[in-house]
Amino acid sequence: QVQLRESGGGVVQAGGSLRLSCVTSGMAFSNYAMGWFRRAPGKEREVVATISWSGQGTFYADSAKGRFTISRDTAKNTVYLQMNNLKPEDTANYYCARPASIGKMPSEESGYAYWGQGTQVTVSS
Numbered sequence: 001q002v003q004l005r006e007s008g009g010g011v012v013q014a015g016g017s018l019r020l021s022c023v024t025s026g027m028a029f030s031n032y033a034m035g036w037f038r039r040a041p042g043k044e045r046e047v048v049a050t051i052s053w054s055g056q057g058t059f060y061a062d063s064a065k066g067r068f069t070i071s072r073d074t075a076k077n078t079v080y081l082q083m084n085n086l087k088p089e090d091t092a093n094y095y096c097a098r099p100a101s102i103g104k105m106p107s108e109e110s111g112y113a114y115w116g117q118g119t120q121v122t123v124s125s
Contacts, residue, residue: 004097032103
């Protein structure tokens, strides 16, 4: 059974940093790309960043470029999202996700089959 468990969210002031973690189990972690998404109040869920199965390829939403870094640790079956210079508009519930297919790195929500429960990030001004 595939399980994704996020942690690391919290309340931070604008300009601060957080590192989100997503520990996975029940899957061959090294075979799959992974993604981070977020849903802000009243908005649709959107992609934040994705990383290829090897870690060599990454994709960032425009809102994340230059501030967020996605990475993965195969030994720990974990994917991370380092978020720096946080802004109030980054306030959202953040989810990690795994695609349905081995090797693919979709940037759309529809390409992902497994989701964590989410971790809340609140950035105060």
